[in-house]
Amino acid sequence: MITKTSQALQSQQIVLSSRPDGVPTKDNFSLATAELSPIGNGEILVRNQWMSVDPYMRGRMKASDSYVPAFEIDKALEGGCIGEVVESNNKHFQVGDQVLGNLGWRELWKSDGKGVQKLDPELAPIQTYLGALGMTGLTAWVGLKRIAKLRSGSRVFVSAASGAVGSMVCQIAKANDCKVIGSAGTDEKIKWLKEKAGVDAVINYKTTDNLTEELGKLAPEGIDVYFDNVGSDHLEAAIDHMNDFGCIVCCGMISTYNATQPPSAPRNLFKIIGKRLRMQGFIVRDHTDDFDSFIKDISPLIKTGKIVWEETVTDGLENAPDAFIGLFEGDNLGKSLVKIHSENGSK
Numbered sequence: 001m002i003t004k005t006s007q008a009l010q011s012q013q014i015v016l017s018s019r020p021d022g023v024p025t026k027d028n029f030s031l032a033t034a035e036l037s038p039i040g041n042g043e044i045l046v047r048n049q050w051m052s053v054d055p056y057m058r059g060r061m062k063a064s065d066s067y068v069p070a071f072e073i074d075k076a077l078e079g080g081c082i083g084e085v086v087e088s089n090n091k092h093f094q095v096g097d098q099v100l101g102n103l104g105w106r107e108l109w110k111s112d113g114k115g116v117q118k119l120d121p122e123l124a125p126i127q128t129y130l131g132a133l134g135m136t137g138l139t140a141w142v143g144l145k146r147i148a149k150l151r152s153g154s155r156v157f158v159s160a161a162s163g164a165v166g167s168m169v170c171q172i173a174k175a176n177d178c179k180v181i182g183s184a185g186t187d188e189k190i191k192w193l194k195e196k197a198g199v200d201a202v203i204n205y206k207t208t209d210n211l212t213e214e215l216g217k218l219a220p221e222g223i224d225v226y227f228d229n230v231g232s233d234h235l236e237a238a239i240d241h242m243n244d245f246g247c248i249v250c251c252g253m254i255s256t257y258n259a260t261q262p263p264s265a266p267r268n269l270f271k272i273i274g275k276r277l278r279m280q281g282f283i284v285r286d287h288t289d290d291f292d293s294f295i296k297d298i299s300p301l302i303k304t305g306k307i308v309w310e311e312t313v314t315d316g317l318e319n320a321p322d323a324f325i326g327l328f329e330g331d332n333l334g335k336s337l338v339k340i341h342s343e344n345g346s347k
């Protein structure tokens, strides 16, 4: 509910009420009401329509800063969001513009416009700028093109293959004539990866007794690129089957984000030496300059249907914690998004 008075605006937001210990629970979050003063000179007021939930947010829920500052207790969470400008005192923004910002987890936000990107709603459904055409799509592209320096014909293994990043990695690699093996946690995801994303083979890691053995069966000629979204046992299995001079792209290690003990795998890191592997981590925010190259590269693939995507949409700001927690339970196929409604209606 958004209420406007002459003094202040009221807007609902999700705050971090306590830091998760292990897997986050709904008790770690609460819905609160914030008051916003009217916009000043040069400012805009944005009403959010969509927000993103992302695994990296779990790192920000810890007390210590990582490459991004920790979230503060009893303060609203933050993250990628798309909204409509509803008031503007800034000549660069008109009422009705749709914009990308970083103040998700709330209904309304004010800004001086710095870092706020105007979006083209004609190019794709607006929420795509939080997924395939946004941060997670760029992550996939940077990991393959800039970090792995992907070559046509390579053999690529992708973990969390049906997620926002993984599903794009699989399809970009396929479009570059690579053989792609994925891993995912449900039969529905495996079906999608084979039938819609064109992936050559997929492991259901939840029903496989021995991931390393299963990967060996599906990749008898070895792996040239491992795109790691999961870490631990997936990383161990990949190292065992990497070809000499291969590359491990360390994008994320979601299996460790809620861990209260150090991971028991990988136990075979020493093989990196004998196989002369390159293992490189990256953070997508260091590569924002690549955004235009990424769009130029994937636009034709989207137009010709070589790249498709899925969204898992959770309705209502109040349910955003469920969407976030669901990332660690494998609830999402493709990009996990929250649709934010308001009394004035969201598009």
Ligand SMILES: NC(=O)c1ccc[n+]([C@@H]2O[C@H](COP(=O)([O-])OP(=O)(O)OC[C@H]3O[C@@H](n4cnc5c(N)ncnc54)[C@H](OP(=O)(O)O)[C@@H]3O)[C@@H](O)[C@H]2O)c1
Pocket (backbone or CB within 6 Å): 054, 055, 056, 135, 136, 139, 160, 161, 162, 163, 164, 165, 166, 183, 184, 185, 186, 189, 229, 230, 250, 251, 252, 253, 254, 255, 256, 282, 283, 284, 285, 327, 328, 329, 330, 331, 332, 333, 334, 335, 336
């Ligand atoms: N380096 C960067 O700049 C950057 C940027 C964006 C994302 N990332 C990383 O990329 C990875 C994917 O992010 P995303 O946004 O695309 O999320 P996502 O893959 O859309 O969602 C997370 C998925 O991970 C899988 N998963 C969860 N817990 C797991 C576990 N313990 N073991 C194996 N799989 C598990 C689940 O699918 P299943 O059903 O298959 O288990 C879940 O659906 C994350 O590690 C994230 O931190 C890094």
